[in-house]
Amino acid sequence: MGIKGLTKLLAANAPNSMKETTFESYSGREIAVDASTSIYQFLIVVGRNGTQMLTNDAGQVTSHLQGLFSRTIRLLEAGMKPVYVFDGKPPDLKKQELAKRHSKRMDASEYLAAAIESGVKEDIEKYSKRTVKVTRQHNEDCKKLLRLMGVPVVEASSEAEAECATLCKTGKVYAVASEDMDTLTFGAPIFVRHLMGSSRKFPVVQYEVAKILKELNLTMDQFIDLCILCGCDYCDGIRGIGGQTALKLVRQHGSIENIVEKISKVRYRIPENWPFQEARCIFKDPVVSVSDQNHVFEWITPDEEVLKNFLVNENGFNHDRVTKAIGKIKAANYRSSNRRLHSLKPWLRTSVPLKSKETKCQLGVPSAFLNPKMFSLQVYMHLRPKLLWPSVDELVRPVNLFLGVCKELALFSSYIHVSSSWSIFFLLFPFQALLLLYLMGLQAFFDMDAIGRLNKTKYECLLFDMDDTLYPMSTGINYACRKNIEEYMLQFLEIDASEVPRMCLELYKEYGTTMAGLKALGYGFDNDEFHAFVHGRLPYERLKPDPVLRNLLLSMPQRKIIFTNADKAHADQVLSRLGLDDCFEGIICFETLNPPFEPNSYEDEVYKCLSSEEPDYNLLFSDSERKADAIYDENDDSLLPKSQILCKPSLESMEAAIQIANVDPKKTIFFDDSVRNIASGKAAGLHTVIVGSSELVPGADLALTSIHNIKEALPEIWEEEEDQFEQVVQSTAVETVDVLA
């Protein structure tokens, strides 16, 4: 039931809080969608003819799959990035409401039986719709379908609406698309209704909670009380008090407690044991899944073969239709990966002093014909032949350029995936094509049975990420850190409060750290000040000494190095609190990868290049990747400014870390909690272990739910090395690393 009469109430009292928008206007936006409501609608309407619905050969209903499949493609094609949120365990207070619904379904079943007996077609149709219930199996089918389509799925701890609202509040999605008005009561900052309405009968309407509160002149707590008084899923209101009266009373008395105290007990009967406080609690502090604050949703390439098998073989879908639909998803993903870069442009144009206008040299030109950023990270990682990059700086320039062209061609061919294109490719670039095939063959060889390799090779070095890898996310350090960053953006960079959470996350996603993104956008602030503000007041006291991990680390015979994006002060503090400060040979941190800026070097090169009679842009291009100044050309819509900061997950940072630590990537295991860092680590040739996940992610050789399980999962670390001598010799070669005091 949502909130009784809230639509009308808002239309009458807060008309400016809602505005008509269009389906297309959400292009490029992450949208949280309540899955259950959608599935319910599909079951009611898709392919229904009386009691008959779409089914597979086994007679199981497939209407929900048909509906969800086409709707999701519709959203993706429009450039939206849906995140489907599934209901968890309903709160106890909702049981009464659920029982009511159950009873209604029972009644409908009886009417349906009677209608079937009498053969009245309209009645059969009507009552069969009323018996629809979304079962666990329906939900599981849909989750499977979405995952195969590469669309993120969230399993809510409790109410999906609450989870959606939290995703929106924390900036992980732009808006929540739902029909249920209590999404607003859960505090979703942007709430969209009728987004999915195919009939176009109702326009798409966007509500903003902040505007509602402003117009109604209520605090969020008062708005929640108003909704409870109107009547919600968790408890009835007071008989005789509807929307208008409730609004008047809340404005007048401020809270339900005061209203109950002041109103006439003759006129209004307060329900006995009225659980308004519990209901308030559900809205104010809903049970939501404790997710990684930095978790990034990803819309990945569909698992084509498995998806086809699921839809065509298991559920009787038409093969050609499915093939065509998968093509649409791929095309949408491709467009979206380009669009994502554009999404940062508004900040560039409106709120940021553009840097580097004075630099006339177009450093990106040599690779402009195929920008690697056009391709999804996965494709990029898998096809990027490691052997192309032995040590870029050591290669002579012409070879470098030639290899660069090969890389682009490899990426290009990896994207198109069309056999006929190979023929054209061979005709046009026979030599490159042969080389490419050779390299791809090598790559395939090196990618074979990664875990097998992990088991067979001996290791010399273990590279550890620190935050959320050496201690669990549940400490809340990460969350506190993010809040501090948001606070910094608000206070010192004067970024609009409504933009901060989203911008914080977008930049994190695009650049690896928000700081790197801010720098890339041209925000001029002092790195040390930023770190001091962000890390200076973290709740470090929550980190307790971890003797178990300490013993594990000390018993490992390999070199152990920290590789973190954080600054050294933070790393010192964390390791000290965990009692691990003497477990590592060194720390590769922010300062290691981003030493204080040295004038003369790069500028000189630019100057030299431009002032020469025949400027060799390649000379600058190769270095630009490493030194990365903020270059942004207004006329070029495909390029974002590069970050001045070298940090994970960039491949350059991985290669730099490998070089600084002086390790052989083939004999190094990289532990990290971030999917992107792992993918990047793999691309750099490292063995990779995703920490904090029970499932393998792209690029990971192994998954560890906790770093404490390392001995069970990787016993070979402790196996006797055959030539320890080699290790000892290598371990002296890390002088450049910031060694812990």
Place this chain on the structure above:
DNA sequence: GAGGTCC
């Protein structure tokens, strides 16, 4: 835009 079809 109506009507048929998806499985």
Place this chain on the structure above:
DNA sequence: TCATCTGCCGCAAGACCTC
């Protein structure tokens, strides 16, 4: 008299393609 609330009923609720 008017505003507000209640309760009941009926209706629609996807998306794509072809014509």
Place this chain on the structure above:
DNA sequence: TGCGGCTGATGAG
């Protein structure tokens, strides 16, 4: 499930 339409009841002004 949500909404509009309708009807009748109720209470404030």
